[in-house]
Amino acid sequence: MTITETETAVPEALDPEKELQLLGEQLMRTAKTPRDKAAVRALVEERTILELPAVRRALIVDSGRGAKVSFEGLSGRQYGLGLDEQQLSFFGLVLSMFGIGITTLAAVRDLDDRRLPIILRAILLLAGNETIAVGTRL
Template sequence: MTLTSAQTADGVLLEGQRQRLIKSATSVGERAAAQALVAEETTLARENVQRTLGLLDRPSRSPVRWEGLMGRVYGLGLDEEQRAFLALVLSMVGMGSVSLAAVSDLDERRLAVMLRAIARLAGNDTLAVGTRI
């Protein structure tokens, strides 16, 4: 079994779990949210987040439980920035109510991930998000 580079003190996110999360998407919003979580890496690498989504201890064909995250955002031990990112991601799947002003809590890397996710959510795959020189 080959492990990916996404690793935290809590656990390791396996490539199969990343693929399962993305493949389980049943809507544009779920796909954008899944891709954002995979791209951000640190939040999804936490074992308690994987378990809450149903990526652990469940058959690979079981649906991902987005609603499980909504009720546990504050109980997952995430820092403020990870919570803001997760709240924005959950809003893409229609869960929760978070102001777009939450992007002010994100660092540059997470902001770029979120901007790409918003473009995907809008059906735009040509918009470039990055640093201007």
């Protein structure tokens, strides 16, 4: 008598691009307050910070309804997440929207041309202003 192994179906992992998109959509659905929405939208749009496993472990919790961002308890922890200087400046500004940390607005000087418009749009969202456009001057 021979014993045959049963094949176990292993679900295919989502490609990282699709996984990040789904995570971003879930995080946006669970953001309730204007400051949550502004901060989450900025992180989702910036992308590289949410791609880091250490950031996901520190920032994302399972709420029973799926993943959600939990900014509480992050004060001071951003320096141990493996962020580069650009990401650290951006993340500090995002946390300041939520009221965490002491990052001054002068940190925008450290942002590149890709991240600066993201922060500007997030500030406008936080202010409830939908009339000012952020883009390249002609």
